[in-house]
Amino acid sequence: MPGLQDASSQDSGTYNYAYLDEQTKRMIRRAILKAVAVPGYQVPFGGREMPLPYGWGTGGIQVTAAIIGRDDILKVIDQGADDTTNAVSIRRFFAKVAGVATTTRTEVATVIQTRHRVPETPLKEGQILVLQVPIPEPLRMLEPRETETRTLHALSEYGVMQVSLYENIARYGRISKAYNYPVLVNGRYMMSPSPIPKFDNPKLDRNPALQLYGAGREKRIYAVPPHTPVKSLDFDDHPFEIEAWSECCALCGSKQSFLDEMIVDDNGKRLFICSDTDYCQERQQTRQKGES
Amino acid sequence: MTALPILSARSVTKHFGSRVACRGVNFDLWPGEVLGIVGESGSGKTTLLNCLAGRLLPDEGSVTYGTASMGAVDVHSLSEARRRRLARTEWGFVNQDARDGLRMAVSAGGNIGERLMAVGARNYGAIRRTASDWLSRVEIDLDRLDDQPLTYSGGMRQRLQIARNLVSNPRLVFMDEPTGGLDVSVQARILDLLRGLVDRMHLSAVLVTHDLGVARLLTHRLMVMQGGAVVEHGLTDQVLDDPQHAYTQMLVASILPV
Amino acid sequence: MNALHPVLRVSGLSKSFVMHAQGDLALQVLNEIELEVAPGECLVLVGPSGAGKSTLLRLLYGNYRPQSGSIRVRHRDAWVELVGAEPRMVLEVRRRTMGFVSQFLRVIPRVAAVDVVAEPMLQLGASLDEARRRAQFLLGVLGIPDRLWSLPPATFSGGEQQRVNIARSLIADYPVLLLDEPTASLDAENRNHVVDLIRERRNAGAAIVGVFHDAAVRDALATRQHDVALLGA
Numbered sequence: 047m048p049g050l051q052d053a054s055s056q057d058s059g060t061y062n063y064a065y066l067d068e069q070t071k072r073m074i075r076r077a078i079l080k081a082v083a084v085p086g087y088q089v090p091f092g093g094r095e096m097p098l099p100y101g102w103g104t105g106g107i108q109v110t111a112a113i114i115g116r117d118d119i120l121k122v123i124d125q126g127a128d129d130t131t132n133a134v135s136i137r138r139f140f141a142k143v144a145g146v147a148t149t150t151r152t153e154v155a156t157v158i159q160t161r162h163r164v165p166e167t168p169l170k171e172g173q174i175l176v177l178q179v180p181i182p183e184p185l186r187m188l189e190p191r192e193t194e195t196r197t198l199h200a201l202s203e204y205g206v207m208q209v210s211l212y213e214n215i216a217r218y219g220r221i222s223k224a225y226n227y228p229v230l231v232n233g234r235y236m237m238s239p240s241p242i243p244k245f246d247n248p249k250l251d252r253n254p255a256l257q258l259y260g261a262g263r264e265k266r267i268y269a270v271p272p273h274t275p276v277k278s279l280d281f282d283d284h285p286f287e288i289e290a291w292s293e294c295c296a297l298c299g300s301k302q303s304f305l306d307e308m309i310v311d312d313n314g315k316r317l318f319i320c321s322d323t324d325y326c327q328e329r330q331q332t333r334q335k336g337e338s
Numbered sequence: 339m340t341a342l343p344i345l346s347a348r349s350v351t352k353h354f355g356s357r358v359a360c361r362g363v364n365f366d367l368w369p370g371e372v373l374g375i376v377g378e379s380g381s382g383k384t385t386l387l388n389c390l391a392g393r394l395l396p397d398e399g400s401v402t403y404g405t406a407s408m409g410a411v412d413v414h415s416l417s418e419a420r421r422r423r424l425a426r427t428e429w430g431f432v433n434q435d436a437r438d439g440l441r442m443a444v445s446a447g448g449n450i451g452e453r454l455m456a457v458g459a460r461n462y463g464a465i466r467r468t469a470s471d472w473l474s475r476v477e478i479d480l481d482r483l484d485d486q487p488l489t490y491s492g493g494m495r496q497r498l499q500i501a502r503n504l505v506s507n508p509r510l511v512f513m514d515e516p517t518g519g520l521d522v523s524v525q526a527r528i529l530d531l532l533r534g535l536v537d538r539m540h541l542s543a544v545l546v547t548h549d550l551g552v553a554r555l556l557t558h559r560l561m562v563m564q565g566g567a568v569v570e571h572g573l574t575d576q577v578l579d580d581p582q583h584a585y586t587q588m589l590v591a592s593i594l595p596v
Numbered sequence: 597m598n599a600l601h602p603v604l605r606v607s608g609l610s611k612s613f614v615m616h617a618q619g620d621l622a623l624q625v626l627n628e629i630e631l632e633v634a635p636g637e638c639l640v641l642v643g644p645s646g647a648g649k650s651t652l653l654r655l656l657y658g659n660y661r662p663q664s665g666s667i668r669v670r671h672r673d674a675w676v677e678l679v680g681a682e683p684r685m686v687l688e689v690r691r692r693t694m695g696f697v698s699q700f701l702r703v704i705p706r707v708a709a710v711d712v713v714a715e716p717m718l719q720l721g722a723s724l725d726e727a728r729r730r731a732q733f734l735l736g737v738l739g740i741p742d743r744l745w746s747l748p749p750a751t752f753s754g755g756e757q758q759r760v761n762i763a764r765s766l767i768a769d770y771p772v773l774l775l776d777e778p779t780a781s782l783d784a785e786n787r788n789h790v791v792d793l794i795r796e797r798r799n800a801g802a803a804i805v806g807v808f809h810d811a812a813v814r815d816a817l818a819t820r821q822h823d824v825a826l827l828g829a
Binding site for chain 1: 418419422426441444445447448451452453455456457460461462463465466483484
Binding site for chain 2: 613614615616617654658659660661683684686687704705706707
């Protein structure tokens with residue numbers, strides 16, 4: 047297995063397995079259990095100092111560290127790509143402190159930590175998706191007081207979010223929120239799905255995998271258990287819509303995945319390419335096999 | 339006459355430390371009545387209003403609200419959820435400063451539509467139509483529907499606050515100096531508007547004011563407060579034309595003639 | 597229309613004004629007033645200035661509070677005691693049963709004359725059209741030119757304001773009418789119109805209590821007189 051290293055042969059002998067001490071892992075697991083028991087509800091947890099600053103995925107890392115085991119296979123993506131600096135760093139980190147096997151293949155991973163995208167390849171029961179969250183409170187921009195947002199969640203008073211969508215339509219003629227699009231989990235709690243594009247929201251609905259959300263700076267964990275309804279907010283006469291492109295992926299020809307727009311030369315030539323690198327490569331390989 | 343008062347106060351008392359803000363207030367408000375509470379600064383009228391509206395917990399006494407279909411409920415024993423829901427549906431509260439009762443960075447349409455959306459309205463077109471209808475009822479130009487109250491004058495903001503409260507067809511409206519601080523002509527417009535709306539919607543209201551002219555125009559009954567106590571209470575024109583208590587007589591005599 | 601059955605009964609009515617600012621000085625104005633009025637009667641209150649005629653009218657309307665006594669009015673086929681009554685009861689009686697023409701029109705800004713007049717009828721449940729039509733009719737009878745109907749009366753002359761006042765008090769058919777110098781600021785022609793309207797009401801069965809300084813008006817309308825200055829009689 048690529049990247050598999052024996053922990054004891056590293057100087058990571060000064061760190062506990064997966065970096066966090068056992069008590070911390072227990073505390074985080076308790077928080078995760080609570081989160082799973084109340085889908086979409088933000089559970090406070092005692093976030094620890096991690097070897098990277100806030101804003102770089104400390105929440106996601108702590109969740110992964112609490113659940114990962116020697117038999118797991120870890121995939122880490124950042125904006126859909128396995129090969130950006132952050133994804134590589136985090137993957138290497140866990141390889142070192144947890145001695146786990148790592149992979150870029152969505153299909154074979156047991157734990158997938160991600161920043162700002164959900165993999166295109168459909169997930170399966172038994173897989174765990176760990177999402178990195180900057181601001182866990184979906185109402186934060188509308189109501190700055192934590193005391194008040196907690197009350198709003200407790201009383202299920204979400205009118206203010208509906209008002210913000212109304213404002214969108216009044217100002218732009220349509221709901222313009224393109225990422226971090228608010229959802230209602232299990233018909234009860236409003237949740238921020240993290241800054242994933244709204245394109246990915248439908249993937250969260252009744253997903254057979256377990257979704258865990260970790261916010262390190264804000265010290266909150268929340269979860270969506272497998273097969274849970276997740277509905278994006280909208281109006282009857284302005285229903286929720288995902289993005290569409292007029293182009294398909296320049297590398298693999300996909301018309302169904304989220305495309306990044308790349309500027310490839312000094313003359314402003316643009317290409318549209320799948321943001322999910324693993325998905326794109328799989329499709330390219332299948333195509334090649336098909337052609338050969 | 340209906341069987342249940344819409345609002346009842348019994349011995350409502352509130353202290354702030356050793357200072358008694360209001361003391362032993364009793365009344366029954368019947369559907370369709372507008373009760374005025376007049377007094378000078380420090381009389382306790384705003385404290386009383388806040389106790390009645392469930393915003394302040396009285397130290398003694400009780401406030402009872404007569405619901406439309408479920409009998410009388412003690413306002414301060416309600417769960418926070420229920421009280422908040424009541425405040426958004428069956429009640430209104432018009433603040434003296436419209437900024438306290440509006441979302442200043444949300445458009446007029448959004449402000450008016452909020453109560454509707456809070457109870458589940460999900461059709462943008464319908465919400466917008468209702469909001470427009472209310473905007474014209476409070477005499478604000480329809481082309482201001484998408485503007486924020488930040489861009490409105492004081493009088494417009496106050497009229498918007500009124501619309502925001504009345505869109506849910508409340509049965510009971512609390513008003514704290516609704517025309518305080520506004521120009522006289524603007525006041526006249528708003529008072530006329532309130533008169534018409536209270537009449538047409540058969541609202542019950544509790545109105546706090548220091549202006550006896552406002553009281554005469556809008557209220558059916560009047561309570562005069564001095565130093566936290568109700569010193570006189572009765573039919574508005576009677577209290578103003580035939581004041582019995584020394585303080586009331588002094589108040590009435592103090593109005594500057596025009 | 598039975599002269600034997602009064603619709604307004606006053607007994608033991610006494611009124612003093614206590615001026616607290618003047619060391620609680622008490623001024624007794626009325627003492628143990630007794631009177632009755634039946635449908636079709638116009639009881640005129642007479643007496644010198646300051647005797648309490650206006651005060652008595654205001655007491656009957658619930659505008660002043662008596663020190664003691666009883667004022668009962670026939671309202672919806674039952675006797676209602678107005679002294680000590682709940683405000684909403686007094687307002688209900690005023691809406692349906694008792695009208696009052698005061699000497700001064702209380703001017704409300706922004707409300708058009710036709711709407712000032714129409715309001716009492718609207719309160720009784722009439723449609724806006726119906727009420728406005730009747731208001732226009734009355735304003736016409738009272739000589740208010742139609743170009744003034746949609747204007748607020750604040751800028752009208754004293755006589756015009758008074759006529760608007762009268763129209764407002766007569767638009768609903770009150771079984772009991774209280775009139776306090778209704779023709780005081782009117783010229784002869786308009787005075788006659790008002791007298792005609794009031795006489796019409798009286799003949800149709802209204803019970804009227806009035807104060808009229810003008811002898812001619814008194815003679816045209818009165819069926820009986822009551823001297824208010826006879827204290828304790």
